[in-house]
Amino acid sequence: MAGPHLQQPSFLLATLKADCVNKPFAQRCRDLETLIEELPAKELHGIFPWLVESIFGSLDGIIVGWNLRCLQGRTNPNEYSVVLDFLDPSGPMMKLVYKLQAEEYRYDFPVSYLPGPVKASIQEQVLPECSLYHNKVQFPSSGGLGLNLALNPFEYYMFYFAISLITQKNSPVTHHVSPSNSAYFILVDTYLKCFLPTEGSVLPPPSSNPGGAIPSPTPRSPAVPFSSYGMHHTSLLKRHIAHQPSVNADPASQEIWRSETLLQIFVEMWLHHYSLEMYQKMQSPHVKESFKPTEEHVLVVRLLVKHLHAFSNSLKPEPLSPSAHSHTASPLEEFKRVVIPRFVQEKLYIFLQHCFGHWPLDASFRAVLEMWLSYLQPWRYAPEKPPQSTEPLPRSVSEKWAAFIQENLLMYTKLFVGFLNRALRTDLVSPKNALMVFRVAKVFAQPNLAEMILKGEQLFLEPELVISHRQHRLFMSPTLGGSFLSSRSPAVTDASFKVKSHVYSLEGQDFQYKQMFGTEVRNLVLKLAQLICQAQQTAKSISDHSAETMASQSFFSWFRFTPSEVNGSYTGNDLDEIGQDSIKKTDEYLEKALEYLCQIFKLSEAQLTQMMMKCGTAQDENGKKQLPDCIASENGLILTPLGRYQIINGLRRFELQYQGDTELQPIRSYENAALVRLLFRLSSALNERFADQMEVLCSRDDFVGRLCRYHLTNPQLVQKIRYSPVVRDRTSQNWGPRISLRFLASYRTLISLLMIYFLASWFYVGPVGCTFIILTGYFLYAVIMTFFFEGWKPHEH
Secondary structure (H helix, E strand, O other): OOOHHHOOOOHHHHHHHHHHHHOOHHHHHHHHHHHHHHOOHHHHOOOHHHHHHHHHOOOOOOOOOOOHHHOEOOOOHHHHHHHHHHOOOOOHHHHHHHHHHHOOOOEEEEHHHOOHHHHHHHHOOEEOOOHHHOOOEEOOOOOOOOOEEEEOHHHHHHHHHHHHHHHOOOOOOOOOOOHHHEHHHHHHHHHHHHHOOOOOOOOOOOOOOOOOOOOOOOOOOOOOEEEEOOOOOOHHHEEEHHHOOOOOOOHHHHHHHHHHHHHHHHHHHHHOOOOHHHHHHHOOOOOOOOOOOOHHHHHHHHHHHHHHHHHHHOOOOOOOOHHHHHHHOOHHHHHHHHHHHHHOHHHHHHHHHHHHHHOOOOOOHHHHHHHHHHHHOHHHHOOOOOOOOOOOOOOOOOHHHHHHHHHOHHHHHHHHHHHHHHHOOOOOOOHHHHHHHHHHHHHHOOOOHHHHHHHHHHHHHOOOOOOOHHHHHHHHOOOOOOOHHHOOOOOOOOHHHHHHHHHHHHHOOOOOOOOOOOHHHHHHHHHHHHHHHHHHHHHHHHHHHHHHHHHHOOOHHHHOOOOHHHHOOOOOOHHHHHHHHHHHHHHHHHHHHHHHHHHHHOOOHHHHHHHHHHHHOOEOOOOOOEOOOEEEEOOEEEEOHHHHHHHHOOOOOOOOOOOOOHHHOOOOOOEOHHHHHHHHHHHHHHHHHOHHHHHHHHOOOOHHHHHHHHHHOOHHHHHHHHHOOOOOOOOOOOOOOOOOOHHHHEHHHHHHHHHHHHHHHHOOOHHHHHHHHHHHHHHHHHHHHHHHHHOOOOOOO
């Protein structure tokens, strides 16, 4: 993606391309390091775009490059170490960047690969608000294919580095990769610590000339008409790009131009994929998603958010004298003061809004959730440490964070409502979903946080003069076309004005604010609390069922040959697979989440008791099984939308039980289908041949009669046949005394028979002796079961 000067590759470039095929990776990196040290910038200028693309991959994703996102020290330690050293801020690659920077070379970056809102703005000849793009847009020469940005080497390198997280989605992965351990993730962390330091200042770039300094980029001013991004596209607002203030007009900004450029590139490439207008259009179900972030993408954004909190909180305390402040504050300190509200807040809010509304309803949402919670808790990344305490009490949120909470009110309130709507549609019996509800409730239940959010809502709802769009735009945005240091925004002391400015700048003047502590949201919280109670009961039911199953599956139960095994219906559930430990965790998470919600919204014990009773009304007499939500009608029970949701997600179900002839019930998964059909034919032949004899035997009053009645009749089926005209068909004579051999087709029975056979064979009794043992054992079992169930009372027909 280089400019026209690369159309004819040089001999050096051809040699390096050949080395990619013939030399091992570590050797190529050593050769590149030698070339960077020895060759002048004029010769290195021609290979720089190719080298950047070979490292980070092509913009269209076809060339993978070094595949930094899948490179880990655990799987490939040698290559991992070489890459981190080569791309380190003080490594060979960055030395090449600074060497080219000193000569003021420029490289073309296609506008078509920029995020959607920026690309659309530039293509419509509207100047983007971010100063990163000012004085860089180049119209194509005659015959060109599109617009390009003319970037300096540092910008070009960082553009490719940042956008590779988006473009390289289909990288080949041969093993499980943890994003937080990849070389890409480590490099992001390294660059943030280097160019946005929490202690000290930004290290100066290395210079090839002793005592020399690398100049900051100088602006270019092509004559291209643009208007200001975010304003109405009228002729009165059109501005000539040459008349825009220079990006580096303020001498103070020269000190930290790399810090500002790095942050702007990261925010633009990772967050600026949705504008306010695009987000509003995305609410329509007919509009397809233009960009889908991945879990890895969100994890990298969370790393950025956490570091920016630490960077901003490292700001030195305000001096007592205002005049002293004006003389002592460094550009880096000024940058820390405005880094979050000016550069991150709006784009992160829209990004989170989109994720909350479009992310799949599965456990991968945890990454988005933790990124959101990291932004909401800047105090976690403050330099002061919590006092040591023997009791693990929650740390109270200091009042000094009230301004941050008020100026980020929508981050707390509207996104909390968005999370409630998601939680109401998820299966809270799942431990991962229960954990997410617990995490959010725990964060918002921190002492003093709910009170400060409520205070912010009250400030917003105070009657106030309407803030014009231009006023809050100027309040929140840096001076158009220049660095954030070129003009400080006026000091605003009115807290109500700050809150209103924040809300209206993100949502517009027509926004209908939904109070977090209002009646509507409180009702949603009550629904969530009810759903938590239902999930707790469902988890308990699953736990009890699993315990009963485990108890019944003892060693000696394998030798039970009772045919009742095939008479009952299968009651298994997919949730059985989560195990007792996971069910216990689910119960703990939900119990604590319910406790925290009660603290936040002041729910009383009476309300909780009422919800518990309401949940209990759906239980059966045993208190274990819950029916789906239904309404009674003249045609029977009709499922409600909630009931359909419960069935689809496995939360509840109707207990279906086979009530027909046990010999004709469907073949189960634990049965051998061929044996079932074969033994059914054998049973039918025996029943038809000896029906009269079995009838006589079952009518006797002695021990033989009781034995035959227990094993040859099914009293429940006989009673159903007597009173049901539908089941009286005697075509197969399955309603009277009969021989049932179907239990022999059960895999469990077959395994038991094989175990007995091998045990008998162990004692050298032979096949005849083994058969005798099996028959004798079954006969003794039948006698014992007869005494146990029938007793000595005659069976009443």
